[in-house]
Amino acid sequence: MSRSLAVVPHLVRMYVRTRLEYRGAMLLAWFAQALSYAATYTAIALLLLRFGNLGGWTWSEMALLLSFHLLAYSLGASLSFTQFRDIEEKVRLGTLDAVLIKPVSPWVYLVFSGLNIGYAGHIILAVGLMAWAVTEVAVDWSILTALYFVAGLLSAAMVTAAIMTMIGATALVWVRSKHLFSIFFGFWELARYPLNIFPVPLQILMLTIAPLGFLAFVPVAVTLGRPVPLLGDWAALTSLLAGPLAVTLGALHWRHCIQNYQGAGG
Amino acid sequence: MAIIAASSVEKIFRQPKRQSGFGGALRSLFSREHTEVRAVDGISFAIEGGEAAGYLGPNGAGKSTMIKMMTGILVPSSGTVEVLGREPHSNRITNAAEIGVVFGQRSQLWWDLPVRDSFDLNRHIYDIPASRFADNLARLTSMLDMAGYIDRPVRQLSLGQRMRAEIAMALLHDPKILFLDEPTIGLDVVAKDVVRKFLAEVNRERGTTIILTTHDLVDIEEICPRLIMVDDGKLLFDGELRHLRTALGSRRRLKLEFGTDPGAITLKTAQLVTDEGLAKHFLLESQQTSILDVLTELGSGHDLKDVKLEEPNIEEVIRTFYQNKPALAGARP
Secondary structure, eight states: OHHHHHHHHHHHHHHHHHHHTTHHHHHHHHHHHHHHHHHHHHHHHHHHHHHSOBTTBOHHHHHHHHHHHHHHHHHHHHTTHHHHHTHHHHHHHTTHHHHHTSSSOHHHHHHHTSOOGGGHHHHHHHHHHHHHHHHHSOOOOOHHHHHHHHHHHHHHHHHHHHHHHHHHHHHHHHSOOHHHHHHHHHHHHHTTSOGGGSOHHHHHHHHTTSOGGGGTHHHHHHHHTOOOTTTGGGHHHHHHHHHHHHHHHHHHHHHHHHHTOOOSOO | OEEEEEEEEEEEEEEEOOOSHHHHHHHHHHOOOEEEEEEEEEEEEEEETTOEEEEEOOTTSSHHHHHHHHTTSSOOSEEEEEETTBOTTTTHHHHHHHEEEEETTBOOSOTTSBHHHHHHHHHHHTTOOHHHHHHHHHHHHHHTTOTTTTTSBGGGSOHHHHHHHHHHHHHTTOOSEEEEESTTTTOOHHHHHHHHHHHHHHHHHHOOEEEEEESOHHHHHHHOSEEEEEETTEEEEEEEGGGHHHHTTOOOEEEEEESSOOOOOOOSSEEEEEEOSSEEEEEESOTTOOHHHHHHHHOSOSOEEEEEEEOOOHHHHHHHHHHTTTTTTTOOO
16 A cells, blocks of 8 residues: 555656646636636525525525535545546446556556546635635634534545545446436535425435535534534534545445456457 | 466356347346356466467457456456466455556557656556666667657657557566567557567566467467467467467378379378369378378379478468367367
8 A cells, every 4th residue: 555655646746747738728627617616606696695595594604515515526526536437438448457457556546647636726716715705604713613624524525535436436347337427416416505405305315325415514504503404413423424434435345346347348 | 387377267257138129228127137258268277487478369269358367457257367376366466566567459658748757657656666767768768769759748659669668668667477468469560570579589588478469370479489279268279389280180281293184193191182183282191291101102103293392371270270160179289
């Protein structure tokens, strides 16, 4: 494992150099992504300013939720989304074999040889919105609250990376798994909004088998002191445990799929 | 001592049964029927350190699957594979550090970056000491004539240049075994020649064990004294290339040319296959039969002008073998 970790900076450097070969396209992609999210958030802001709140959440609270959602997702997805979305193609074309014959962890190689700096636009927008929102919401910030907020953010990023790893790993056995990303992004869209506005079965789903309730709502609701349906007083603890638990399950699933890798023939 | 040992290795792929037509496609959504494809079927062999062995067979013969099991990518369904005394799939990372792998159709170089950058990344991946890396890089650059393009992005290289770079990259860490999966596929005649000469030299001079899969018999003739031939996942032949003709029961061809047509000729030592009057073509019945035996049996008085003995072309032998498989199913080394 130490060799795998020692290779990380070299893999990242190679990937960044590759992206910089097409720097114009990269800057345009950053700008386009940030603009796209800004447009979505503007629409939500206009609706909230017109109607007052959404499930009891004001615009500044929603801004914190949206920025947390985007930042946690971007941190997790930069480590996983394009890498595991493209794994299906790698299996189909057999190029994954070239990763499996290297004396390093294939997960480390895949993740860091494709570390997506394309999420910089998301991160800049999310940090900017969050910086404004934390000063607007009615939270009595203490060191403990701030620590919980940051730990919740990391846990949420881990949930994202773990789910994407699991979806990608499935392609090692099933060859195709891209359709599972559509399901992920369906729940990911819902995770932008307060969980309490959804019917109970959907709430249960988003706190269990599709645990994207932990991507933003649970940690932000705990920070704001708002009630969390179903979890109640356990919300803070479960939001911190969700990430490590998802990573453990993701690692086991990855290991199982690597062991059962069959290729796509040829 | 064998550094690669395969014992009764099988690899079975389980594939869902496809039914034809739209209705069939709908039915297969709810069907749990599977077919088993036996890609490798009870193969055993042992390869000594320093050997060069060619793994030959038609498409779908199970060549790449066997390479994948030896490199730890795939797990055998049954039987055992040992490489350098270890089970490759359960010791994949340790195994990978001691082998080099080249895929003829799958590049390991970074497409948008200069070749040198991919080499440098491998220095870190394989933890190669700087001085050894510098020596190996200089040697390989010179041997494979890469100085002119080592600082160019991979996307700008010809296929021949790229393949030379792929092979160099696989050798930078001084692997004990070099696996090559169709290393000459798609290359032009000159590039093939460079690759073959280089691999033969690496095997001869540095003692690197070489296992290569190929469709091209010339690869085997020029690089590998030993041939392992497979078809339908089964081992057909394992031995020296020069013994293949005998093993497959192929016969030498004898052409006798006469000044005047001697009429029909029947011999015990050779079987007449074509009679053109002045030229008669025979197949020699046994490897032990010499021209002298035939001429002695033929006797004098036939106005014999010329005699030509031809060894069967190896490619023709193999093609004939695959075409006549049912009839020749008993042929084994």
